[in-house]
Amino acid sequence: MEVLYPPSMEKGKKYPCIVFFYGGGWISRNVNQFKIFAKHFVKEGMVCFLADYRTESKQGTTPFESLKDAKSAIRFVRENADRFHINKDSLIGSGGSAGGQLAAGAALVDGYNELTDDQSVSCIPNALILFNPVIDNGPGGYGYERIGEAYKNFSPLHNIHKGAPPTIIFLGTKDHLIPVATMRYYQTVMKKVGSRCDLILYEGEDHGFFNKKDFVDKTLIEADKFLISLGVLRE
Numbered sequence: 001m002e003v004l005y006p007p008s009m010e011k012g013k014k015y016p017c018i019v020f021f022y023g024g025g026w027i028s029r030n031v032n033q034f035k036i037f038a039k040h041f042v043k044e045g046m047v048c049f050l051a052d053y054r055t056e057s058k059q060g061t062t063p064f065e066s067l068k069d070a071k072s073a074i075r076f077v078r079e080n081a082d083r084f085h086i087n088k089d090s091l092i093g094s095g096g097s098a099g100g101q102l103a104a105g106a107a108l109v110d111g112y113n114e115l116t117d118d119q120s121v122s123c124i125p126n127a128l129i130l131f132n133p134v135i136d137n138g139p140g141g142y143g144y145e146r147i148g149e150a151y152k153n154f155s156p157l158h159n160i161h162k163g164a165p166p167t168i169i170f171l172g173t174k175d176h177l178i179p180v181a182t183m184r185y186y187q188t189v190m191k192k193v194g195s196r197c198d199l200i201l202y203e204g205e206d207h208g209f210f211n212k213k214d215f216v217d218k219t220l221i222e223a224d225k226f227l228i229s230l231g232v233l234r235e
Helices: 035-043 063-079 098-108 144-154 180-192 213-229
Strands: 002-004 015-021 047-051 086-096 127-131 167-172 197-202
Touching (some): 015 063, 015 098, 035 213, 063 086, 063 098, 063 144, 086 098, 098 127, 167 180, 167 213, 197 213
Parallel strands (some): 015 047, 086 127, 127 167, 167 197
Antiparallel strands (some): 002 047
């Protein structure tokens, strides 16, 4: 992973942090996808991590290994909180598309842990910022042809539980992979278990819209508001 630090850091201070997971269907790899977002948040006083993970194109792996790696990345950051000058209890998980599934999966899915991990260290982010995440991996959802019946234990939508971290989700209304109805249902279930879930829709936009410059700015404004409301950032 690449680590980006705020430009001026106070000695002894612990900073909130964000771990980003790129999209690509657990197949392709683009570690720098969220670098422009990370550059924004370091200016806001956060430490940012651009995490890599195993993908089909590079390692010949399945989505299950990708989720294991996402959990390992979050545990690694927490285990090394002093080294990275972070507050391990103010760790935000973020990602787009399949990367959003990984961030949400780390928060909600109990299984798929690397045996070499110290599982006493939590892999659950304190909050989630998700960009058109493929959170339904069941029949009719994204990736079912590769995940199969394991979706019951892998799909974030099917594993929402009490204590799920507060979440903000950005989605285009014309997303060809994620129906708005699916995300509204996700939001409904989150609220039923007592967890906050803000859903912000962008009219007429398709999958991956957040990579466009205009929408980088628009989503960052909303992400800042979300983090301020949680007390992670100051106004």
